[in-house]
Amino acid sequence: MRNENIYQSIMPAVYVVADNIYSPIGTTTAQNFERIKQGISGIQKHKNKAVSDTDFYASLFNYNENDNFKKFNVSKFEALLIASVQDTLKDAEVEVAGDKTILIISSTKGNISMMDINADDPHLQEKIALHTSAKIVARHFGFINQPLVVSNACISGIMAIITGMRLLQSGKYETAVVVGADEISKFVLSGFQSFQAISEVPCKPFDQNRTGITLGEGAAAVILSTNQKYAGRIKVLGGAVSNDANHISAPSRTGKELSGAIERTLAMSGLVADDVDLISAHGTATNYNDEMEAKAIALANLDTVPANSLKGYYGHTLGAAGLIESVISIQSLKQNLIIPTLGFETIGVSDPINICTQLTPKRMKTCLKTASGFGGCNAAILFSK
Amino acid sequence: MNINYYITSNVTLTNNVVYRRERPVFENRSADLPAFLLSVYQYLETSYPKFYKMDNLSKLGWLATEVLLKDTDIKQYQPEDIGLVLSNANASLDSDQRYMQSVADIPSPALFVYTLPNIMIGEICIRNNFKGEDAFFIFEKFDARFIAQYVTDLLASNVLQTCICGWVDVLNDEYKAVLFLIEKTKKEQAIPFLASNLNAIFDNLIIDKI
Numbered sequence: 001m002r003n004e005n006i007y008q009s010i011m012p013a014v015y016v017v018a019d020n021i022y023s024p025i026g027t028t029t030a031q032n033f034e035r036i037k038q039g040i041s042g043i044q045k046h047k048n049k050a051v052s053d054t055d056f057y058a059s060l061f062n063y064n065e066n067d068n069f070k071k072f073n074v075s076k077f078e079a080l081l082i083a084s085v086q087d088t089l090k091d092a093e094v095e096v097a098g099d100k101t102i103l104i105i106s107s108t109k110g111n112i113s114m115m116d117i118n119a120d121d122p123h124l125q126e127k128i129a130l131h132t133s134a135k136i137v138a139r140h141f142g143f144i145n146q147p148l149v150v151s152n153a154c155i156s157g158i159m160a161i162i163t164g165m166r167l168l169q170s171g172k173y174e175t176a177v178v179v180g181a182d183e184i185s186k187f188v189l190s191g192f193q194s195f196q197a198i199s200e201v202p203c204k205p206f207d208q209n210r211t212g213i214t215l216g217e218g219a220a221a222v223i224l225s226t227n228q229k230y231a232g233r234i235k236v237l238g239g240a241v242s243n244d245a246n247h248i249s250a251p252s253r254t255g256k257e258l259s260g261a262i263e264r265t266l267a268m269s270g271l272v273a274d275d276v277d278l279i280s281a282h283g284t285a286t287n288y289n290d291e292m293e294a295k296a297i298a299l300a301n302l303d304t305v306p307a308n309s310l311k312g313y314y315g316h317t318l319g320a321a322g323l324i325e326s327v328i329s330i331q332s333l334k335q336n337l338i339i340p341t342l343g344f345e346t347i348g349v350s351d352p353i354n355i356c357t358q359l360t361p362k363r364m365k366t367c368l369k370t371a372s373g374f375g376g377c378n379a380a381i382l383f384s385k
Numbered sequence: 386m387n388i389n390y391y392i393t394s395n396v397t398l399t400n401n402v403v404y405r406r407e408r409p410v411f412e413n414r415s416a417d418l419p420a421f422l423l424s425v426y427q428y429l430e431t432s433y434p435k436f437y438k439m440d441n442l443s444k445l446g447w448l449a450t451e452v453l454l455k456d457t458d459i460k461q462y463q464p465e466d467i468g469l470v471l472s473n474a475n476a477s478l479d480s481d482q483r484y485m486q487s488v489a490d491i492p493s494p495a496l497f498v499y500t501l502p503n504i505m506i507g508e509i510c511i512r513n514n515f516k517g518e519d520a521f522f523i524f525e526k527f528d529a530r531f532i533a534q535y536v537t538d539l540l541a542s543n544v545l546q547t548c549i550c551g552w553v554d555v556l557n558d559e560y561k562a563v564l565f566l567i568e569k570t571k572k573e574q575a576i577p578f579l580a581s582n583l584n585a586i587f588d589n590l591i592i593d594k595i
Binding site: 116152377 | 464465469474475476478481482484485488491492493494497498500501502503504505506507508510511513514515516517518519520521522523524525528531534535538539544556
């Protein structure tokens with residue numbers, strides 16, 4: 001093992017200076033946290049023939065909200081990104097037009113819903129391109145550096161924060177505005193349905209009766225800074241990414257590669273397994289994901305650490321998931337309060353990890369957030385007081 | 386930070402020609418994209434049945450990697466020390482269109498799985514047992530400066546010991562793949578890992594190797 005503690009000690013600290021969640025549950029971090037504390041979920045049954053021939057459960061913005069997006073004169077996906085960034089900027093002094101500031105955008109499918117709705121638009125290909133949306137959002141706020149777009153399946157949100165951390169530690173930038181969003185369209189829902197991956201009831205992460213995922217839409221943003229004036233805020237201590245090299249749509253059989261990313265994250269952070277106070281797992285409620293994740297958590301000697309999955313509140317929000325769940329984790333650290341795993345009743349994974357079932361007060365210093373996705377990718381990131 | 390790493394191999398697939406270290410090694414002028422990709426596969430004289438079920442983006446990136454790594458000592462590295470940092474302009478739009486056509490009839494899971502650009506990275510990792518850091522970025526145009534800086538940081542901080550990086554883009558009949566193997570030690574025919582050299586190779590200009 002290389003001595004990565006030295007790496008940590010010479011790198012500037014990266015602080016989380018503002019955050020937002022813009023979801024069907026609420027439009028600020030505070031509103032979201034307050035509501036999920038009360039057990040409120042965004043998941044509802046939907047009848048919408050334009051999206052699916054059959055009824056389906058998902059966490060979606062309601063029709064009034066959808067009308068609201070139109071006022072921005074941009075697509076719904078871009079409006080989500082803009083709304084989330086706008087709210088974070090209220091809480092931080094960011095020199096948006098400064099050359100030390102970068103905008104990082106995370107999404108899996110961006111404007112793909114245009115393929116369902118505006119299939120005949122001659123500029124469709126250009127409008128769907130993620131760099132086009134990135135440019136629209138950057139121009140809206142006046143960012144001068146070219147925005148960076150991460151599109152790496154379901155780990156995109158965590159990868160975007162890790163990328164932001166690295167770009168700040170390299171000294172090239174001082175501030176990173178990291179935002180992610182995805183919307184649920186016929187394209188995405190029909191795809192997961194074709195995989196038989198959609199649960200017929202709201203998803204039940206890590207439960208013995210889990211039968212698949214529930215999708216959700218939303219956005220979230222964090223502002224990262226290396227400016228010492230933010231000392232005392234929550235820090236991003238480390239993060240790592242790995243690949244299973246096993247299967248493009250099924251996770252590792254052993255969990256060894258996710259476990260490797262977790263161990264690397266801890267080493268980079270100068271921490272050991274005993275230092276982790278909370279795990280915010282990916283917990284999609286598919287059979288294979290939850291089983292692999294439990295194995296990885298046990299392999300990393302974290303099986304007794306309280307763990308939760310937030311998919312029962314938000315559904316799987318794809319490119320926004322890593323960001324939404326990171327923001328909730330950060331709030332959990334600040335309030336010393338662990339959110340229970342909605343939908344979970346009885347442990348249904350072969351390694352009995354410690355799934356949190358009740359709102360639990362606990363003095364905490366650190367939280368590990370993990371995710372895995374198609375293409376065999378895994379990511380872990382560590383937040384600390 | 387003044388660190389010197391090296392481009393120890395590079396490959397370009399464009400306009401029906403395969404270039405290795407800027408020299409043409411294979412061409413099939415009259416073929417359309419699927420036929421060209423199949424002919425490159427046959428030229429490699431390898432057997433990998435999974436190749437046939439891949440989408441065009443994965444086939445292109447997979448073939449480019451095969452040529453890139455030919456006669457290199459990539460096997461000396463630990464799987465966790467080998468990473469991929471790839472980019473393009475159109476993500477998986479080429480396959481998104483094909484999948485959407487299937488939705489009108491019966492949505493195809495075999496097509497849906499390729500509607501993410503990093504599936505190509507997954508295919509390359511499965512073939513070569515690469516388990517290190519991977520990342521997929523979307524740019525309007527190839528951003529050599531970003532790639533050079535980001536990959537240099539990953540190597541300098543020992544996240545990786547070697548990295549395959551570059552551009553793989555497909556949309557309808559248009560395609561281009563340019564990949565670089567970046568290593569920490571200088572080898573025969575190596576050139577400095579600089580944005581200017583990435584751009585020169587990307588634009589198919591002659592590199593001064595002295």
